[in-house]
Amino acid sequence: MHMSVQTHYQAELDAGRFCLQHCPQCQQHVFTPRELCPHCGASPLRWVGASGLGTVYSTSTISRKQDAGGNYNVALIDLDEGVRMMSRVEGLAPEAVRIGLRVQAQVVHKDGRGLVLFQPAQEKGAPA
Numbered sequence: 001m002h003m004s005v006q007t008h009y010q011a012e013l014d015a016g017r018f019c020l021q022h023c024p025q026c027q028q029h030v031f032t033p034r035e036l037c038p039h040c041g042a043s044p045l046r047w048v049g050a051s052g053l054g055t056v057y058s059t060s061t062i063s064r065k066q067d068a069g070g071n072y073n074v075a076l077i078d079l080d081e082g083v084r085m086m087s088r089v090e091g092l093a094p095e096a097v098r099i100g101l102r103v104q105a106q107v108v109h110k111d112g113r114g115l116v117l118f119q120p121a122q123e124k125g126a127p128a
């Protein structure tokens with residue numbers, strides 16, 4: 001049975017794995033999941049585990065009532081693999097998230113479904 005790429009992506013997340021696609025022809029990573037490489041048209045794309053490391057490209061604070069959970073962050077994250085995704089940065093106040101902040105993905109489960117959120121990265125020993 002052929003599983004759609006979106007279904008495959010979600011099934012990996014549900015199992016706690018954050019995966020991206022990688023094109024064996026042009027060697028670029030692909031996100032969001034596609035049947036064909038958006039760069040060169042090759043197919044099929046390979047599934048690879050994401051490093052989960054990225055940098056905040058843009059950030060905004062979404063207002064929400066305190067009894068609904070309070071304000072939260074929505075950010076575009078540039079993953080180190082060269083793809084951009086929309087997610088949320090947690091672990092600090094939504095308005096404290098800054099462009100350029102290094103972040104680390106984690107898969108969390110909400111209502112039985114896996115979902116990628118980010119936290120500030122704990123990187124050490126990076127050469128200057």
Ligand SMILES: [Zn+2]
Binds near residue numbers: 023028041
């Ligand atoms: Zn390609």
